[in-house]
Amino acid sequence: MTTDFTGTTALITGASSGLGAAFASGFARRGADVVLVARREGRLRERAERIEHEHGVRATPIALDLARPDAHTALRAAVDERGIRVQTLVNNAGFGVKGAFVDADPARIAAMVQLNVASVVAITREFLPDLVRDGRGALVNIASTAAYQPCPDMAVYGATKSFVLSFTEALAYETRASSLRVLALSPGATSTEFFDVVGTRDAAVGSFQTPEQVVALTLHRLDKRRPPASVVSGRANALTSTLVRFMPRRLALATSGRVLAEQAR
Template identity: 60%
Template sequence: MTTSEMTYRGTTAMITGASSGIGEEFAARFAERGADVVLVARREDRLRALAAELEERHGITATVLPLDLGVAGIAATLRRELDDRGIRIDTLIGNAGFGARGAILTEDPERLAAMIQLNVVALTAVTREFLPDLVASGRGALVNVASVVAYQPTPYMAVYGATKAFVLSLTEAIAYETRDTGLRVLALSPGSTATEFFEIACAEEVARGMQTPAQVVETALKALDRRSTPPSVVSGATNAVASMLSGIIPRRVVLEASGRLLA
């Protein structure tokens, strides 16, 4: 397919959830292409180690913001932090999020609320806060990380699946609303990926045929480099087929199959 590569050198990308996994890989790939990066996550030690490595290896500037994205008012806090440093971003990678596995009747309500706060409320607020900057720049992208579970109901991960369905729907709608601005908007849906997610979600046994973070991010970069960036992309051929079939097969059948897999 004909490509028109996105601009990286001379731009700044902010990556949430940058301390490991997909977020760390996004930071490395953007820095490799010459972009400055703003690294946001709770674990300051990991962020500082990553920032030092990226600056030394690629000669870029890496700014560390050790913040909890799950707290109320995080979008305003990020704005203040960047304003204080005189930083304007061209790209936003909304990667921070977590999942939990179990029947909703047995899940801790506070944990579910925290999941919704981070995966939905914070992502929406941060996206809205910085979207005008991204549109004004016109040289970068908005990438929000959804999941293959966004395409189907997910018993025993019901709330997590619902939050990712929200991310997918929100980001595709933003892609349409900003289609004439030059901003590239993408919802990225990985399947099982070799990250810390499965430790947190307690779902190691369902992680069959896992991709690596590098493979997932490569999928996103290829989509961003298309002449016409799609509003969403699923990482991995098997995942893409499964996501497509979930929209064709009767919902009841999809629900039954998903429930058996995750039970």
């Protein structure tokens, strides 16, 4: 059965393009008002106007740098000032860095951990009580297929996504007595600006999916009365992620390192 989100509001981070924009359209198509959060105000306003025109819902842009340590409180204040109550939260904002850790820019690494981990935790804690109380929406945290094994040359990025996966699966269990649906989504290579930020498509493993394909799978899983705590997007990605779990850790590490090295050739 297709879930109707009419009468609810979905807040999506990283919503100016890529997966975030696709999630905003996906929830709007299901009747939800949407709050679009990202740094690029112009892009957000354009996206919000398009969603309102195409789907007839309210779309509210909030320009905010989510890598700020106080981003969660600033976001809550911005939402409250507008009289908005959030029933669905999609923590999509994040970025990756490719290259040996020893050569990485410390400030860039710190910003990635702040955005990919600390901000996800703080924003989730800020809104989760409301989500659980209402129970009509969902919490979706974006992990990655990189979460399932160590990722040489993307060591910190892979570790941040492993955190998101573990964190979200634990929250799904903790909130199991409520009607809130909690899901960790692990996309593989997706045609977004992610690889522009990384600086190369060599970080991609496997064939690319579109953001719309990833969002369609997510919404299909959320249509279930009791969705799984986590889902991997793409059949080949799901198979690989399952196989990795049965590998000795040492073999999984060597395989991951070899695959990423081959992609860079």
